[in-house]
Amino acid sequence: xxxxxxxxTRRPTLDDVPxxxxxxxxxxxxxxxxxxxxxxxxxxxxxxxxxxxARDSWLAVDPEGDVVGWATVDNPTGVGREFVxxxxxxxxxxxxxxxxxxxxxxxxxxxxxERGLPSLTVRCAVFAPERDWERTLREVGFTLVKRxxxxxxxxxxxxxxxxxxxxxxxxxxxPDDEADLREFHRITDTAFADTADHEPLSYxxxxxxxxxxxxxxxxxVAEVDGVPVGALRxxxxxxxxxxxxxxxxxxxxxxxxxGVGAALLRRAFARYAEKGRRSAGLGVDLxxxxxxxxLYESVGLRETLWADMYExxxxxxxx
Numbered sequence: 001x002x003x004x005x006x007x008x009t010r011r012p013t014l015d016d017v018p019x020x021x022x023x024x025x026x027x028x029x030x031x032x033x034x035x036x037x038x039x040x041x042x043x044x045x046x047x048x049x050x051x052x053x054a055r056d057s058w059l060a061v062d063p064e065g066d067v068v069g070w071a072t073v074d075n076p077t078g079v080g081r082e083f084v085x086x087x088x089x090x091x092x093x094x095x096x097x098x099x100x101x102x103x104x105x106x107x108x109x110x111x112x113x114e115r116g117l118p119s120l121t122v123r124c125a126v127f128a129p130e131r132d133w134e135r136t137l138r139e140v141g142f143t144l145v146k147r148x149x150x151x152x153x154x155x156x157x158x159x160x161x162x163x164x165x166x167x168x169x170x171x172x173x174x175p176d177d178e179a180d181l182r183e184f185h186r187i188t189d190t191a192f193a194d195t196a197d198h199e200p201l202s203y204x205x206x207x208x209x210x211x212x213x214x215x216x217x218x219x220x221v222a223e224v225d226g227v228p229v230g231a232l233r234x235x236x237x238x239x240x241x242x243x244x245x246x247x248x249x250x251x252x253x254x255x256x257x258x259g260v261g262a263a264l265l266r267r268a269f270a271r272y273a274e275k276g277r278r279s280a281g282l283g284v285d286l287x288x289x290x291x292x293x294x295l296y297e298s299v300g301l302r303e304t305l306w307a308d309m310y311e312x313x314x315x316x317x318x319x
Contacts, residue, residue, distance in 0.1 A: 003099050006063035011054050012070065017042045019067035020059070023087050030090040031127035032150075032305055034241060041237075049209075050078035056111075058103055060088065060096045068093035071100035073107065076209060080199045081121040081311075082108050098136045105140070105314055112316035119315045126308045134308070142310035145287075150307075152243065152281035153300035155273040167224050168259055170267040173231075175216040181207065184221060187231040191250035195288050218244070220267050222251070222260045229255040232264040234272075238281055244272025246282035261292060265299045 003009065012020060020042050025035040046053045051073065060069030069088040075081070084104045088097045105122065112120040124142065126134045174180040185203045192198045201209075215236060222230030235247035246268060251260045269280045282301070284293065 003060070003096055007096060008061045009058045009100075009103070010061060012046060012057050012059050013053065014043060014046060016059060016067060017046070020070050020087075023068060023070050023089055023093075026089045026091075027087040031129055036237070038240065045072055045074070048074065048076055050075050056107060058100055060093055060100060062092060066092075069096050069100055071104050073104060073111070077199060077201060077205070081123055082111065083123050084108065086124070094132065097133060101136065101140070105312075106317075108314045109317040112314065113318055117316055119313050121311060122314050123309050123311050126310060128306060134310075137310045137312075140312070142312045144308055145311045146309045147286050148307045148309065149284050149286060149303045150281060150305045151284060151296050151301040152279050152304050153302060154279050155244070155269055155277060168222060168263045170220050170222050170263050172217050173219040173221050175219075180221070183228050184219070184231045184233075187221075187228060187252060188233070188248060188250040191231075191252055192248075194253070195285070197285070218268060218271055220264055222264050224255055224258070224260065230260040230264050232268050234268060239277075242276070242278040244268065244275070244277040244280045246280065249282070256292075261295050262299060265295075269299070 017039050021037065021039050024037045024042065028034065028036045045051070046057070051057075056073045058069075058071045059067050060071075062068050069086070071084070071086045074083040074085060084101070086097050086100045086104065088094055088100070101124075108120050108122050112118070123145075124137055125148075126137065173184050182203055185206050189200060189206075193200075215234060218234035220232045221228050222232075230249075230251040232249050233247040235245045237247075238245040246265065249261055249264060251264075265280075272280050280301070281304075282296065284296065
């Protein structure tokens, strides 16, 4: 599919971060009601592992010379499926999204060949307002595989904390203790092992990905009789909305439905409130067999939006 007359494409550089951010903010405001990216997020995407902006990304430029679209591919582990994201200004550039998708699928085919694979699975997300985008994906063969929901709740109106099991204690992770970090990683990796999309990640690669954080006090470990059995990881992705965000909640299978998850969530919510956040939120994969919606509802969270995940198998270039 070609671009409209007068439109062009080029590769992004770090100098384009402000222009890209404006596009992402316009797209996010249309899909979820508010910006969900900052300049650091854009820069991190352009410098991510297993990503070359000179080969894996495109900018769409309108006849006036303005950047109004950004196509990128995300695969921070370098294994497993690829995730393609295509942001466009919903008013000025909705018609170029299909063309950018075609270019990204061609690149995924090349990436499969470079990895010596016969094909690669690629996924794209669709939010509720994006009916035209959904039709575009279906027309090229994408199929719906799962739905995510986002849940949130105010921190000034959460249910009173009930008396939890006396055997469950929650403490912050010890970032200077490698053994504690390894235990945190082990709990998270083990707890998600029974989910369909789980991709194991060694401790060394996981540690390199999380880097040096400033908010270790928002990461927690739950213990039962002194044994670590649960872990909660926070993220600053919603700080701009004055929201604390639970990146992942992990409880070992033998200890589920014993109050461990609720204790972790309540401790995290209390920390968010101490920092002046107005709400707490998290995302839920509805195909996850352990997705405890009743647990999240019991601590005051409610569904606020959803996103569908579409998937396509792309043959390697030359196959």
